[in-house]
Every structure is written in structure tokens, then in C-alpha cells.
Amino acid sequence: MSSAMRSTVTLHVVSSLDGFIAKKDNSVSWMDSPGDVYEKGVAEGNADDEVAAIDCFVLGARTYQHALQLGWPYGDTPTVVMTNRELPSTRESVEFYSGDLKRLVGEILAPRYGNIWLVGGAMLGQSFLRLGLVDEIRLMIAPVILGDGVHLFSDSGTEQKWHLKNVVAYKNGFVELSYRRQSTDSWPESGYVRRAPLITSA
Ligand SMILES: NC(=O)c1ccc[n+]([C@@H]2O[C@H](COP(=O)([O-])OP(=O)(O)OC[C@H]3O[C@@H](n4cnc5c(N)ncnc54)[C@H](OP(=O)(O)O)[C@@H]3O)[C@@H](O)[C@H]2O)c1
Numbered sequence: 001m002s003s004a005m006r007s008t009v010t011l012h013v014v015s016s017l018d019g020f021i022a023k024k025d026n027s028v029s030w031m032d033s034p035g036d037v038y039e040k041g042v043a044e045g046n047a048d049d050e051v052a053a054i055d056c057f058v059l060g061a062r063t064y065q066h067a068l069q070l071g072w073p074y075g076d077t078p079t080v081v082m083t084n085r086e087l088p089s090t091r092e093s094v095e096f097y098s099g100d101l102k103r104l105v106g107e108i109l110a111p112r113y114g115n116i117w118l119v120g121g122a123m124l125g126q127s128f129l130r131l132g133l134v135d136e137i138r139l140m141i142a143p144v145i146l147g148d149g150v151h152l153f154s155d156s157g158t159e160q161k162w163h164l165k166n167v168v169a170y171k172n173g174f175v176e177l178s179y180r181r182q183s184t185d186s187w188p189e190s191g192y193v194r195r196a197p198l199i200t201s202a
Helices: 061-070 101-109 122-130
Strands: 006-015 020-022 056-060 079-082 094-097 115-118 136-141 162-169 175-181
Touching (some): 006 020, 006 101, 006 122, 056 061, 056 122, 061 079, 079 101, 115 122
Parallel strands (some): 006 115, 006 136, 056 079, 056 115, 079 094
Antiparallel strands (some): 136 175
């Protein structure tokens, strides 16, 4: 194993019990706590060091536009938005990209950032999964069935095995499942070597 610093891409999303990350009307009230208490759970909140140390967020254009409407949750952390359109720039921390995702990760993100969080939506998450660009998945399951909406995993490519790293149950009934990718067919170990991207051209 190299001692060079590595970058890790973590896919982080909140899903309903039936696998939807958004309702068709984009409403988010289903993510609110149901009000009952799961006694064995830990207190709400997720302020561990890893979360605090996020270096960069990556999101699809539709998630970006929805985040602007809801009130920007990403602070001043560098944020990369994927779009094929000319979207108005709203914040200094936001950069827009289009095109090849392997190149984006290998040439642009990995040399600059260690802890990269891909926060959706489904379309972009599925593209990353199909290309083997996700190292870790943190899936927060909300205690609700939506019945319809945007599927998290509808088009994620071929079978992939993931190793369960951690499970946290919260008092509000949400459960966070953390997984690490098992196979290493696309990239060495579970990350990318900084300043030495494996893919150097589109
Ligand atoms: N529950 C959760 O944790 C969670 C997380 C994130 C989002 N959401 C919700 O999910 C919904 C949006 O998800 P979504 O799957 O519909 O859309 P999305 O993944 O957020 O955005 C899709 C858009 O990203 C752009 N894009 C994707 N790949 C690209 C590439 N390689 N190059 C250039 N542009 C690329 C395209 O934008 P252009 O059309 O501009 O080209 C595409 O239409 C929203 O309601 C959001 O609030 C929920």
C-alpha cells in the first residue's frame, strides 16, 4: 500500500424504506422526524470527525437547483455541480463541470481533495456507481414508504458487492448504513492516489 494521501468518494443520500430519494413533486417533508422515539437509538446528529472533514461536495444540477431553493446546506465548502447547461453562478465555492466523470475524479478532484462527498441526486449517483467511482456509501434510511418518486438505485449497472462498515440507529428512527466497496477492479484499494491520477485523458 502506498503511503501517499488518498482521496475517497463517498455517496451520501437519504432514502425512504422503498428506495426513493425524492418525491415527484420534490417535497422534502418526508425527511422530517416522525416524532416517535426509538429508545435503543443514539441521539440525533452526525458530527463525527469524518463528516466535519468533508473537503468537497459533488452534486447534479437538479440537486443543486433544489438546494438553492431550500437554503444552501453546503456552507463554503468547495462544491462541484455537474451540468451541461450554463447555470448562473451563485456562490464563490461553486464550480460547474460537464462531461467525463472518471476524468473529473481522477484529474480534478482527487489531486485537490481527500474526502469527497457525492450527495446526489440519483442520476449522478448512478453514473458514479456504474463507473466504479464510489468508494463508500452512506445511506440514511428514513422510516417512511413513499410509494413513488426518484429511485436511488434504478440504473446502477452490474452487480456490485459492498462491505458493511457501520450501522447507526438514531432515536428518531432513521438508520445509517455505511458500506465500503469490496472489489478493487477499477482503482487501487479504496481510493485514488493524490497527484498521480490513474486516468490522465478523456
Ligand atoms: N434524499 C437525498 O438524500 C437527496 C440527495 C440529493 C438529491 N435529492 C433530490 O433528488 C432530486 C434530483 O435528483 P435527480 O436524480 O433527478 O437529478 P441530479 O442527479 O441531481 O441531477 C441530474 C442532472 O445533473 C447533470 N449531470 C449529470 N451527470 C452529468 C455529467 N456527466 N455531465 C454534465 N452534467 C451532468 C445534468 O444536468 P443538466 O440537465 O443541467 O445538464 C442532469 O440533468 C431532487 O429532488 C433532489 O432534492 C435527494
